[in-house]
Amino acid sequence: MIDFEWYRSFLAIYKHNSVTEAAKSRIMTQPALSQHLASLEAEVGEPLFTRAVRKMIPTERGKELYSRLAPLIEALEETTVGLRTASMPAPKVIRIGSPSELYGEMLLPNLKKFGLGTVTYFGHADQCLEDLKEDRVDLILTSKKYLEPGIEYVRYMVENFVAVAPREADVPNVRTLKERESWLSGQDWISYGLELPIIRRYWREHFKKRPQIQPVHMIPNLNLILKAIERGFGLSLLPTYLLQRSPSSAWKTVFEDLTVSNEILIGYKTIRKHVVQEFVNDLLAISEE
Known part of the structure; x- marks a missing residue:
């Protein structure tokens, strides 16, 4: 036997x-x-x-x-x-890994609705995944889905990005994609990262090519990128939820019909699903309000 x-x-x-x-x-x-x-x-x-x-x-x-x-x-x-x-009380504290901008715009305004405490660790997608794998956090908000055994994901939201320029930028009234791409390529750009996240997808989806641009500034924080745009440092792509909550006369959207979407996921270890499930359900319910 x-x-x-x-x-x-x-x-x-x-x-x-x-x-x-x-x-x-x-x-x-x-x-x-x-x-x-x-x-x-x-x-x-x-x-x-x-x-x-x-x-x-x-x-x-x-x-x-x-x-x-x-x-x-x-x-x-x-x-x-x-x-x-199963018979243990629900945890009073949930540990969250998230980009700081997403946390500030989507989670922070709703903290009182969750009815528990939180401990938050800020970082990019790779760092958040490592924190999850090492059990430093219970769940993460991420734009990347990693094929890691024992980790599950559910869709949290879809963020839409649009080109944003300083208010004084002289944007030509052009309609063809070739003309738009030519103008955009000639501008100073601000990027979230050296690998041009989102910008490369924007170019591929609308212009069917890789962007031939070299960012003037690399700022890994969306809120600070918006501030840089307001000061006239260049263009960038920003999520519309950030623009809606940060109205200003110092910036303007460019070619609003050209957008690119990015899926935000909630990730957690399968073995700890029972710990985070209620909190995940609350997150999803609030995102649909």
Whole structure:
């Protein structure tokens, strides 16, 4: 009869490619873990790993067994966590990872509606993902969907971007895409990042090419980009929700029919879904108001 612990030992060896490291992760002695593997291989009838110098290489049979076992074991562990925490009170504090501008415009005005405390960590999408993976936050708001095992996403909102220029900018009354692209390419640009996020998508969607521009300023904060535009430093692309909440006579939109959208997602670990679900539901309900 197969012991369930043999499976867990097998998965640990597969993950670490080492009996020594697997034993440490399972808080077992190396001989005991090796016995688990030997017993499982005897039950299966063939080797699950090829022994190399300080490394365990899975055989084809080992790979097949792993692909079948991993989802089942993870599901069992998640069920155990759910049973253990089902009777626990909902958390009084939710830890959030988010870009500062999105938090300031969309979450901050609604904090009182959530009925709990929050701890927020600001950062770009990559940093927020790392915080989530390392359990520094419970959920993140992000514009990037990473294919990471054990992380789920739900759509939070769609933000629409439009070109914004200083009020005194001399914008020609042109209609063709070629003329518009020519004028835009000749302006000073302010970018959120060196890789031209959003700007590249704007160019691809409307002009079917990569932008041939070199930003004059790189400012990784949308609110500060708007302030720079108001001071006449150049053009940029900004979300319409930010413009609606920051009316000013110092800027104007350019070619308003040329917009580009960006999906904002809520990301969280599947294993902690029970912890964040109520808060996520509240976020979604508020976004639809």
